[in-house]
Amino acid sequence: MTAIIDYDAGNLKSVEKALQALGEETVITRDREEILAADRVILPGVGAFGDAMEKLHQYGLVEIIRQVVQKGTPFLGICLGLQLLFEESEESQGVPGLGILKGKIRRIPNTPGLKIPHMGWNSLTLRPETRLFSGLGEEPYVYFVHSYYLEAADPEIVAASADYGVVIHAAVETGNVFACQFHPEKSSDTGLQILKNFIGL
Numbered sequence: 001m002t003a004i005i006d007y008d009a010g011n012l013k014s015v016e017k018a019l020q021a022l023g024e025e026t027v028i029t030r031d032r033e034e035i036l037a038a039d040r041v042i043l044p045g046v047g048a049f050g051d052a053m054e055k056l057h058q059y060g061l062v063e064i065i066r067q068v069v070q071k072g073t074p075f076l077g078i079c080l081g082l083q084l085l086f087e088e089s090e091e092s093q094g095v096p097g098l099g100i101l102k103g104k105i106r107r108i109p110n111t112p113g114l115k116i117p118h119m120g121w122n123s124l125t126l127r128p129e130t131r132l133f134s135g136l137g138e139e140p141y142v143y144f145v146h147s148y149y150l151e152a153a154d155p156e157i158v159a160a161s162a163d164y165g166v167v168i169h170a171a172v173e174t175g176n177v178f179a180c181q182f183h184p185e186k187s188s189d190t191g192l193q194i195l196k197n198f199i200g201l
Contacts, residue, residue, distance in 0.1 A: 001039050004029070004042045005029070011044050042075075043078070050091070072175075105151075122170075131173060142180075146181060150181060
């Protein structure tokens, strides 16, 4: 069973539908016991970094997320859910993130000919032998919607990157923690394969 953390942050239903299409039992919840008992946990999210951190604190979810990660449960952050795992974001100055991973969230720089937000399909450059991208071709296309991107402190955790006027750390994988800046639930068969790999862990 996969728990999808509910903190009023958008794309919960689309993530749930994608998992159900794969035959996975899901629960959308902010209940401590349900989250800690789950086989896997997903932190989705669209919206602003500061607002999201405020909600996580309001619902008492910050400590629960840390416990999930510490006990070794497979954990997947999606879009804003990736950004929240890191230390801070230029979107919400002075608001600490979860700090589970080291790195900063930067604003995508203005580049002639490229629109911000970065919205649409983009190819990924994959690190070899990642668990999240197993069974995919060399440069799979996935769907992005974001104005801020990850700059990870440790390049070893970067599972995939994308180019949009700057190198975007588009996915991370370290131990039981996985995260994607793009939306696997909106990325057609490629995204379903990524989610299938995650629920197969």
